[in-house]
Amino acid sequence: MPKIIGDNCPYMPWEERPVESDEVVWRSTRNPIIKRNPLPGVARIFNSAVVPYEGAFIGVFRAETDQTFPHLRIGRSKDGYLWNIEDKPIAFENAGNDQYAYDPRVVKIEDTYYIIWCTDFHGPTIGLAETKDFKRFKRLENAFLPFNRNGVLFPRKINGRYVMLSRPSDSGHTPFGDIFLSESEDLEFWGRHRHVMAKGQSGWWENLKIGGGPAPIETDEGFLLFYHGVTQTCNGFVYSMGAALLESEHPERVRYRATSYCLTPEKAYEEIGFVPNVVFPCATVQDAKTGRIAIYYGAADTYTALAFTTLDKILAFIKGDL
Numbered sequence: 001m002p003k004i005i006g007d008n009c010p011y012m013p014w015e016e017r018p019v020e021s022d023e024v025v026w027r028s029t030r031n032p033i034i035k036r037n038p039l040p041g042v043a044r045i046f047n048s049a050v051v052p053y054e055g056a057f058i059g060v061f062r063a064e065t066d067q068t069f070p071h072l073r074i075g076r077s078k079d080g081y082l083w084n085i086e087d088k089p090i091a092f093e094n095a096g097n098d099q100y101a102y103d104p105r106v107v108k109i110e111d112t113y114y115i116i117w118c119t120d121f122h123g124p125t126i127g128l129a130e131t132k133d134f135k136r137f138k139r140l141e142n143a144f145l146p147f148n149r150n151g152v153l154f155p156r157k158i159n160g161r162y163v164m165l166s167r168p169s170d171s172g173h174t175p176f177g178d179i180f181l182s183e184s185e186d187l188e189f190w191g192r193h194r195h196v197m198a199k200g201q202s203g204w205w206e207n208l209k210i211g212g213g214p215a216p217i218e219t220d221e222g223f224l225l226f227y228h229g230v231t232q233t234c235n236g237f238v239y240s241m242g243a244a245l246l247e248s249e250h251p252e253r254v255r256y257r258a259t260s261y262c263l264t265p266e267k268a269y270e271e272i273g274f275v276p277n278v279v280f281p282c283a284t285v286q287d288a289k290t291g292r293i294a295i296y297y298g299a300a301d302t303y304t305a306l307a308f309t310t311l312d313k314i315l316a317f318i319k320g321d322l
């Protein structure tokens with residue numbers, strides 16, 4: 001059996017696959033777990049990140065106000081389903097009033113939690129911050145020049161360097177895009193850029209663009225990467241979720257990549273909303289002991305939803321054995 005390299009999380013959200021289902025990724029019966037207008041002045045919470053923290057969970061949420069202003073808020077949950085979300089945006093210690101932020105990821109490396117998101121620096125690019133306690137947040141230098149999105153840090157240094165995936169883009173809705181990788185010794189200066197995956201290599205469902213999703217999950221067979229893949233229809237973009245396995249010490253090399261999506265908009269909360277037909281994964285929590293994986297994803301730029309898989313099932317799917 002393949003193994004997750006990482007912590008156990010016996011209290012993670014989990015639902016067994018329904019007996020009649022043969023899906024590789026199955027949805028929570030409680031979806032969407034965060035509904036419309038979840039807080040006063042907040043219209044929608046979606047595309048958000050969750051990490052285990054001190055026997056419970058912390059979320060860094062993409063909230064959008066009733067003026068459609070995207071920003072980050074901290075939330076806390078005992079079970080990963082029911083969330084208490086703060087009534088104010090995260091106040092970064094050294095960032096002035098700059099609150100514009102969306103599509104966060106959170107990654108723990110050694111004893112520090114890093115938040116990565118899409119910021120505005122003369123156009124979209126990758127913002128970074130660190131915290132140890134989710135009370136004080138320090139902004140670091142932006143990682144890249146504009147235009148870039150979908151910055152995703154790996155959960156450990158590789159060959160002595162921090163490693164980040166990103167998706168160079170344009171200033172608008174970006175009708176193109178591949179996943180690249182960059183390295184840094186100090187999280188400030190980035191280089192040794194490598195191309196990791198091209199759009200469209202796994203089918204028409206991702207023939208417009210692709211972008212990294214949650215922080216890659218380390219396994220004894222390599223890093224498991226969930227990503228979003230986008231196709232264009234006469235009614236707009238459709239965002240699905242794909243999966244691939246990257247080499248452990250050379251994550252710019254793809255070992256396997258699934259040839260079809262593992263989650264695509266099918267439920268009303270994924271097909272109907274502020275932006276229809278979007279599933280957009282930004283976080284996972286997993287249990288090394290059982291190989292269980294819970295995936296947090298944004299649905300239709302309106303809701304937060306949960307789906308599940310296990311390491312053995314998703315790896316078999318990626319390798320084409322299912």
Ligand code: BMA
Nearest residue numbers: 047102103173275278280301
């Ligand atoms: C992308 C990002 C995501 C969003 C998606 C669909 O460009 O802005 O936050 O989910 O578009 O609208």
